[in-house]
Amino acid sequence: MEKDHSKLGFHTRLSHTGRNDKTVHGFVNPPLLRGSTVLYPTVAERKRLGGMRGQRVLTYGLGGSATHWALEDVIAEVEGGTRCAIVCSGLAAVTTPLLAFLKSGDHMLMPDSVYGPARNFAEGMLKRFGVETTFYDPVIDGAGITALMRPNTTVVYTESPGSHTFEVQDIPAIAQAAHAGGAPGGIKVMMDNTWGIHHFQPFKHGVDVSIQAATKYPAGHSDILIGSVTVNSEEDWQTLHAGSRALGQYASPDDCWLTLRGLRTMGVRLAHQEQAGLEVARWLAARPEVARVLHPALPGAPGHDLWKRDFTGACSLFGVEFKPEYSVESSHAFAEALALFGIGASWGGFESLALPTTGFVNRTAAGSHFDGPLVRLHIGLEDVPDLIADLEQGLAVLRSFGR
Ligand SMILES: *Cc1c(COP(=O)(O)O)cnc(C)c1O
Numbered sequence: 044m045e046k047d048h049s050k051l052g053f054h055t056r057l058s059h060t061g062r063n064d065k066t067v068h069g070f071v072n073p074p075l076l077r078g079s080t081v082l083y084p085t086v087a088e089r090k091r092l093g094g095m096r097g098q099r100v101l102t103y104g105l106g107g108s109a110t111h112w113a114l115e116d117v118i119a120e121v122e123g124g125t126r127c128a129i130v131c132s133g134l135a136a137v138t139t140p141l142l143a144f145l146k147s148g149d150h151m152l153m154p155d156s157v158y159g160p161a162r163n164f165a166e167g168m169l170k171r172f173g174v175e176t177t178f179y180d181p182v183i184d185g186a187g188i189t190a191l192m193r194p195n196t197t198v199v200y201t202e203s204p205g206s207h208t209f210e211v212q213d214i215p216a217i218a219q220a221a222h223a224g225g226a227p228g229g230i231k232v233m234m235d236n237t238w239g240i241h242h243f244q245p246f247k248h249g250v251d252v253s254i255q256a257a258t259k260y261p262a263g264h265s266d267i268l269i270g271s272v273t274v275n276s277e278e279d280w281q282t283l284h285a286g287s288r289a290l291g292q293y294a295s296p297d298d299c300w301l302t303l304r305g306l307r308t309m310g311v312r313l314a315h316q317e318q319a320g321l322e323v324a325r326w327l328a329a330r331p332e333v334a335r336v337l338h339p340a341l342p343g344a345p346g347h348d349l350w351k352r353d354f355t356g357a358c359s360l361f362g363v364e365f366k367p368e369y370s371v372e373s374s375h376a377f378a379e380a381l382a383l384f385g386i387g388a389s390w391g392g393f394e395s396l397a398l399p400t401t402g403f404v405n406r407t408a409a410g411s412h413f414d415g416p417l418v419r420l421h422i423g424l425e426d427v428p429d430l431i432a433d434l435e436q437g438l439a440v441l442r443s444f445g446r
Contacts, residue, residue, distance in 0.1 A: 053121075053241060053310060054310040056120050056121075057117070057120075057121070057306060057307060057309060057310050060116050060117045060120045061073065061113035061114065061115075061116040061117040061120075061303065062113070063109070063113070072300075072303070072304075073109050073110060073113040073300075073303070074109055074110065075110055075296055075297065075300045076108040076109055076110050077296050077297070078101075078104050078108065079103070079104035080103070080104070081101045081102055081103055081104070097281075097284055097288075104293075105288070105291065105293055106288075107129070107293075108296060110296040110299045110300050110303075111129050111294070111296065111299050113299075113303055114127075114129055114271075114299045114300075114303050114306075115127040115128070115129055115271075117303060117306050118255065118257065118261070118271045118273060119273050121240065121261075121306070122236065122241070122244070122245060122246070122253050122255070122271075122273040123241075123244045123246050124245075124246055124253060124273035124275040125274065125275050125276065125277070126273070126274055126280040126284075127271050127272065127273040127274075128271065128272045128273075128283055128284060128287045128292070129257075129269065129270070129271055129294045129299060130269075130270045130271070130287060130292040130293075130294060131268065131270065131292060131294050132256070132258065132269065132270050133237065133254075133255070133256020133257065133258045133259070133268070133269075133270040134160050134161075134164075134256075134270070135270050135292060136254045136255060136256060136257075136270025136271055136272050137158065137160070137161045137164065137235065137254055138161075138168075139272055139283075139286060139290060139292055140231075140252045140254065140272050140286070141164065141169065141198065141200075141233070142290060143282055143283050143285065143287065144197065144198055144231050144233075144252070144283075144286070145169065145174050145197060145198055146174075146197075147172055147173035147174065148173055148174075148195060149173075149174050149175075149195055149196070149197045149198070150174070150175045150177065150193045150195045150196045150197070151165065151169070151175070151176045151177070151197070151198040151199070151200060152176070152177050152178075152179055152188065152191055152192070152196065152198070152199045152200060152221075153165055153176050153177070153178050153179070153200045154178070154179055154180075154181040154183075154200070154202055154205060154212065155178045155179065155180060155181055155205075155405075155406050155407060155408045155409040156181040156204075156207070156208050156210050157178075157200065157202050157205070157206065157235070158202060158206040159206065159405065161200075161202075161235070162178075162405065177191055177408075178407050178408040179191055179408050179409075180408055180409035181203075181205050181210040181212050181409065182210050182211075182212070182213075182346075182409075183212075183213075184213060184216055185213070185216035185219055185220035186220070188216075188217050188220040188221060189220045189223070189224055192220075192221070192224045196221075196224070196230060197229060197230055197231065198230070198231050198232075198233060199217060199218075199221040199231075199232050199233070200233045200234075200235075201214055201217055201232065201233065201234045201235070201250070202234065202235035203234065203236075203238070203239070203243070204238055204350075207362060207400040207403050207404060207417065207419055208337060208362060208404060208412075208413070208417070209337040209338070209339055209344075209345070209346065209361060209362050210345065210346055211339050211345070211349040211350050211353075212349070213349055214232075214234065214243075214245075214249065214250065214353065215248045215249055215353070217232065218232045218248060218249025218250060221249075222249065231252055231279070232249060232250050232251050233250070233251065233252040233253075234250040234252070234253050234254065235254045235255075235256075236250075236253045236254060237254070237255050237256040237259055238358055238360060239354060239358075240255070240259075240260055240261075240309075240313065240358060241355075242354045242355045242357060242358070243353060243354050243355075245273075246275040248353060251274065251275070251279055252272060252273075252274055252279065252283070253272070253273045253274075254270070254271075254272055255270065255271045255272075255273070256270055257269045257270055258270070258389060258391065259358075259389065259390055259392075260305075260309055260312065260316075260358060260391040261302055261305055261306050261391075262298075262301065262302045262305045262391070263305040263308070263309060263391060263392060263393065264301075264305060264392055264393060265389065265391075265392035265393070265394065266301075267298045267301055267302060267305075269294050269299070270294075272287070312393070312424065313356075313358060313359075314356075315424060316359035316422055316424065317340075317356055317357050317358065317359060319359060319422045319423075319427050319430075320357065320358070320359030320360070320361060320420075320422040321338070321340060321341065321357070322427050322431075323420065323422050323427065323430055323431060323434070324336050324338040324340075324341050324361055326431050326434075327363055327434070328341060330438060331366075332365055332366060332369065332438050332441055333364070333365060333366070334364045334365060334366045334414070334415045335363075335364040336361065336362070336363055336364075337361055337362030337363070337364060337417075338357070338361035338362070339354070339361075340354075340356070340357035341361075358391070359421060359422035359423075360390050360420070360421050360422075361419070361420060362400065362417055362419050362420070363417070363418045363419075364413055364414075364416070364417055365377075365415040365417075365418070365441070366415050367414040367415040368415075369415060369416055369441060369444075370416065370444070371399070371402075371416045372444065373416070373441050374399050374401070374416035374418050375399050376440050376444045377397075377418065377437045377438065377440055377441040377444075378397045378398070378399050378418060378437070380436065380437045380440035380441075381397050381433050381437045382433055383395055383425055383429060383430055383433045384396055384397035384420070384430075384433065384434075384437075385397070386398060386399075390421035391421070392421075392423060393423050393424045394423040394424075394425070395420070395421060395422055395423040395425055395430060396419075396420070396423075397418055397419070397420055397421075397437075398418065398419045398420075398421075399417070399418050399419075400417045400418065400419045401416050401417045404417065
């Protein structure tokens with residue numbers, strides 16, 4: 044019997060979406076299909092299938108195969124959208140929809156706390172191609188967005204919480220202002236939803252295009268780069284798919300297959316890491332060395348009220364701001380003293396990370412709200428008491444470094 048997924052719980056849907064049992068003769072998982080050339084029995088058949096481009100028929104490797112389509116379906120399900128395009132990295136999931144929906148002469152709004160390479164793309168290639176970007180304070184309200192919009196504004200970009208600094212955005216207010224300001228269908232609200240994953244349902248809050256660095260929790264093991272772009276209307280799918288295809292966007296079927304495998308256990312990993320992250324965050328918030336813990340799910344943290352209104356949970360990535368008497372160098376010594384936390388970019392894997400981030404905070408619109416050094420923590424699947432003991436000895440190094 045065909046399953047009706049719409050009424051099932053999140054974990055059930057993670058287990059059962061993207062499995063077409065009939066095509067794999069009873070195996071649980073979809074096949075790993077590799078290929079570039081597709082052979083046709085006749086020229087006429089080639090022409091017939093060529094006319095079905097964009098539908099799920101094998102025409103050429105770039106169009107994807109059952110492996111890609113299964114992953115597309117699971118991510119669309121996670122995000123609550125209708126269609127998803129898989130691309131080669133999280134960064135490609137940022138740049139592909141921007142190139143698909145923007146054109147020369149357009150104007151875009153982007154939050155000051157955006158993922159750094161997204162800012163670089165706007166200030167570099169998009170500017171060179173004639174797209175102008177205005178950066179805005181991420182904690183803006185609807186009226187603020189309205190005031191910044193121009194007749195040629197076609198994309199309002201969002202990311203919540205912000206990269207490194209975790210500002211929570213009022214996405215419903217921003218989306219409403221954006222959609223009210225332009226011609227119908229004229230303005231697209233895009234969101235980098237990598238932190239929210241399924242805890243933020245973008246399409247219920249007015250977002251048109253949702254971006255995920257599936258490299259993070261979906262892949263979940265720090266060994267794959269992959270991205271997804273999800274939309275919720277046929278019209279947006281046509282634009283996104285045409286753009287993605289024109290750019291030659293593609294992800295290896297091996298990586299798609301492994302990401303699918305990661306997604307099957309993402310629910311339990313995320314639930315565990317959410318609780319572990321909060322435990323560590325609460326412990327840090329009570330420490331004398333710490334000025335603020337930038338964890339939206341922590342009561343009293345910046346953005347907590349908006350998080351509580353719009354999110355159903357949290358992942359295990361958050362920031363720590365040390366008191367201003369500690370130097371940036373002492374925060375480096377802290378990170379280097381940790382034995383169980385690696386110093387590294389990316390996140391969402393099974394292992395914990397600590398990354399000093401003071402140098403990554405670039406503010407051209409909002410000004411910096413941080414007086415002390417910043418460190419970003421990712422909490423993995425280790426035992427929390429071990430992580431806390433490690434942080435405790437790291438803090439001793441921070442203190443002994445001098446002020
Ligand atoms: C990591 C990240 C990306 C980019 O993902 P890659 O797969 O590393 O290219 C995009 N957005 C956010 C918010 C990220 O944290």
